[in-house]
Each structure stands twice: as C-alpha cells, then as structure tokens.
Amino acid sequence: MLDGKVVVVTGAGGGLGETHALLLAKEGASVVVNDLGGARDGSGANANMADQVVDKILAAGGKAVADYGNVAKEADAKAMIQRAVDEFGKIDFLIANAGILRDKSFKNMTNEMWDIVVDVHLRGTYLTVKAAYDQMIEQGHGGSIVVTSSTSGLIGNFGQTNYGAAKAGIAGFARCLFQEGLKYGIRVNILAPAAWSRLTEDIFPQGQGMEELLSPDKVSPIVAWLGSDDAKEVTGRTFLAQGNNVTLLSWQAHSLASKDNKEGPWDVEELGKTVMAQYEKWPKGPQPTPREF
Template sequence: MLRFDGDVVVVTGGANGLGRAYALEFARRGAAVLVNDVGSAHSDLAVEPAAAQRVADEIIAAGGVAAANDLSVTSFEGGQAIVADALDRWGRIDVLIHSAGVMRDRTLARLDPSELHAVLDVHLSGGFHVGQPAFRAMKEQPTGGRIVMTSSTSGFFGVFGQAAYAAAKGALAGMTRVIALEGARYSIRANALVPVATTRLSPDRDPLSPRPPEDVAQFVVALCHRDCAATGMVFAAGGGWAGRMGVAVGQGFAQPGAAAEDVAANWDRVTALDFDEMADGFAIGPFIDAQLSDSTIAPDV
C-alpha cells in the first residue's frame, strides 16, 4: 500500500467532487489533510458555509487526521493563509493539490470581462496564490514536495463556449512546467492533471459509464507518492485509465531570411506534424529546443 504517514497534504476545492475524493484517499493512507474550500457552487448560486468542515469531519470520523479551511484561493493573502494554516498545524507541507474550480461557460462573443476574471482568478491566479507559498515551504524541506495543478482537456484542445476556462487551464499547465523546472533542485516535483470524472461541475454525459472521482484519486495518490519521480508532465486520468499527454512541434520549414512567399510556398512543411517524431511525448524539433535552452535568467531571480 502506498502510504503517506507523516505527510501533510493540502487540497484546494476539497469539499466536493475530485478534491473531496483526494482528501479522503490521502487521509485513508495516513496523511494529515487540510481540506480547503469556500463552499461555493460552481455557478455561485448556492453557498455551503461549512463545506470544508463537512469533509474534514468525514475524515476524522473514519479515524483520520484533517482540518478545514474555508478561505478563497482567489486572493494572494488567502492562498498564503491556506498554506500557513497547514504549516501552523503540522509544521510542513508535502503535497499541494490545487483542485478548486468554477465554470462560467460563455461564447467568446458574449463573454463578459467579469466572467473571464472570475474563472482566471480561481484556476490560474489561485494556482499561483497557493503554489508560491507551498513552493517556498517545500524548498526549505530536505524532502521537497509534490505539487499537482488541475488542468483540463479544454486547456489543450479547446471546448466550445470555454474561452475563459480554456485560457485558465492552458496557462496553469504552462505555469506547472515552470514550477517543475525551478523546483527540480529542491526535490519539488510538479505535474499538471487533466481529470475526467463525474461531478457537479462535469455532470454525467453517459449514464452507462459513470466516472467516479475516486478513480482519479487513485492515480493522484500514485503520482504524489514520495517514490514517484515524475515531474513537469501532464497526465490525463479518469475511469481507471491514465496516460501522459504531450506537446508536439513538427520539423517545420527552415530557410534563413525566408520571405512570406517562401513560407506560403512551403506551407505543407510548416503545418506538417509527424507523430513518429513524438518519441518521448515532447517532440519539439531543433528550433524550439534551442529556444528552450536559451534562458538567460539566473536561477535565483
């Protein structure tokens, strides 16, 4: 059994759906869990004041160790206070899972800036608000830590009506890659998760094949165990299936000083994407590869 005895786990959005499943499973495996949740419905129509406490009580009733925190991840101070809460109670943080989420589906033509920001605030800014203090605390621990940021298929492939959500989720995956790069020398591992589960945020489309959040929780437990070395990756998981997602850049067309006409004449080569190139899931081609290793920023900046 993969155990988490002595580990401290913080789960944002831990009162419902996936977050609740993670909180219960980590606690069952010996971790002390801080269940964070503002208790908002994803539509903001209903608010459940003691939502986080409900799940913490469930864990404690089952013999586990847990505490509730009802602050919002949308403010910098809130994110800091959530992590500080775990540190004050248990003195460390080993795993952070950012699962808080809201939805405001709207086509781009109708999207109101307030809706855009409501979504970005929870998913993307929220990831930074809790991610930074967690990173800072993990950096001081010889054992480092593990961070999971919740992304979505929408962030990679796009879903009609989800410009805001896709932007937030795609950006969060990008930020996670950077956390992994910057955390490597402190044994901090960061991965993005693309879950598929039946929850109130993502109701069942096919009643014949329900996808319990508990299945995703099993994957997340394996990913967050101290013996799992994965970092900087994107994983999709749901319904008992899990797999790695990648980004591909084709070989493309290269000609120094190419004019627009040259590009147009070689459009087939520019757009070609050969999956044989995707040996390790991140077939990025020589041009992008050189760009990535070109960072001039000193590690301590």
C-alpha cells in the same frame, strides 16, 4: 503509502477535491480540506462543504482539519498553508484543485465572466502554490505539487475560452516552475482530469452511465501516487486521467517546411504551397461539440 505526509487540497468540499482528500487520508496523510463552499459559478460560501469531508475522514480514523479560505486571496492562500504547519507541523504535498465555471460562447461572454474564472483558476493556483513552495523551501526537505489543468486548456473546448485560457496558463506555469523546483527537491506535475462532478454534469453526454464510468474517485489514485515517495523522480509531467485510464501527455512536432537558415526568408507563396502540400498528413485537430449558450 502516505504515512506521515501532510497535504493541502484546495476545492476539496466535493467532486474531485473530495475524492482526493478521502483517498489521501486513507493512505495515511494528514489533510487540510480547503473549500470556500461556493456555488458552481463561484458565488456564495458555505463552511458545510469542507466540514462534511473532514467528518468523513475523522469517522474513518483519519486526520483532517477544515479550511474555508478563498484561493484567489493572498492572505487566505498563505493562511491555509500555515494551517497545515500549525496543525500538523509541516506541508509535504499541495493539490491545487479549486475551480469554478462560467461557460459561455465567446460572443456572449462578459468581462466579469472572464475575470472571475481566470482569478480563481490561474491566480488561485499561483497564490496557493507560491505559499506552499515558499514553505517547502523553508522546511528544506522538498515536496510535491500537483496543479489541475484541463483538456479544455491543452486541446480546446466549445464555450470555455475563459476556462481554457486559465487552464492553459496553469500548465505553462507548472512547466516553468518544475525546472526551478529541481534545485529544492520540489516536484511539480500537471493533472488534466475528466470526471463527473457538479462542474461537468451538463458537459458530458447524458444517459450513458457517465456518472459511474467517470466517477471522480477513479482519478484520485494518480494524485495520491504523485505525492508519495515512490514518485520522487517524477516531475514536469502532464497526466491525463479519465476513468481508470491514465495517459502521459507529450508534445510532438511535425515539420512542415524547412530549408537552410543561411538562405534568405521563404517567399510567401512558396512557403504556403510547401506547407499545404503536407496538409493531408497533418494530425487531425479537435472536433468541437457546440452547446446552446
């Protein structure tokens, strides 16, 4: 399905990024496997993570090269896209997947925890997408970009105000960018995955077979499809992927109070009563699951 395509996958040294890279290569793409090789919290670096994924692809007869750049550094982001061009002649598809966690209740969160998570997720997505987008425009034949959001940003999750803010920002960024990309044939879609990985192993319930039920390789098929020509009409969409289930997320507005705009503003008490008269009909919001930190 992806024969002749050139793909860059960030954060591809393990978890979702690894299964994305392996499937893309299996489907015929040439893959730049990017991973700084840091720990779950973003500390450190280790080239072995990207290298072991490249080795798997090559052993299976695929095409891949490793890249060890930091997505949050402009020079590294540009270099990883240029690596695709230098090694394989172009870039057709970017999956902005790299991420870290510094989970903490907001009361106990430090500025450093906030900054590094926003830096890697939001700035890292911006920088890699910017480099790929500019190259795709220069090439003149369009392309596909998938950014990685999360239900933490789209719905909310306890202990992840930093992560949720970054992931909500990524979704907003993509919903704006897809409109501009139409001019150049560049598609931009949003993935909100739920999968078992080193980032999520202490978030999902233990002892319920979640590691198998939510294995990351079950998310990767929707990503591969979004990079294919079969999905050339699909852009600006948000996909929730959990196990073998893919859901299209769309926003639904619920009218709570309305009167003719030619009239004066609502009286505050009257508005409150009008809104609360509908309260029992409101869609139920997310129910938080407190965690000990």
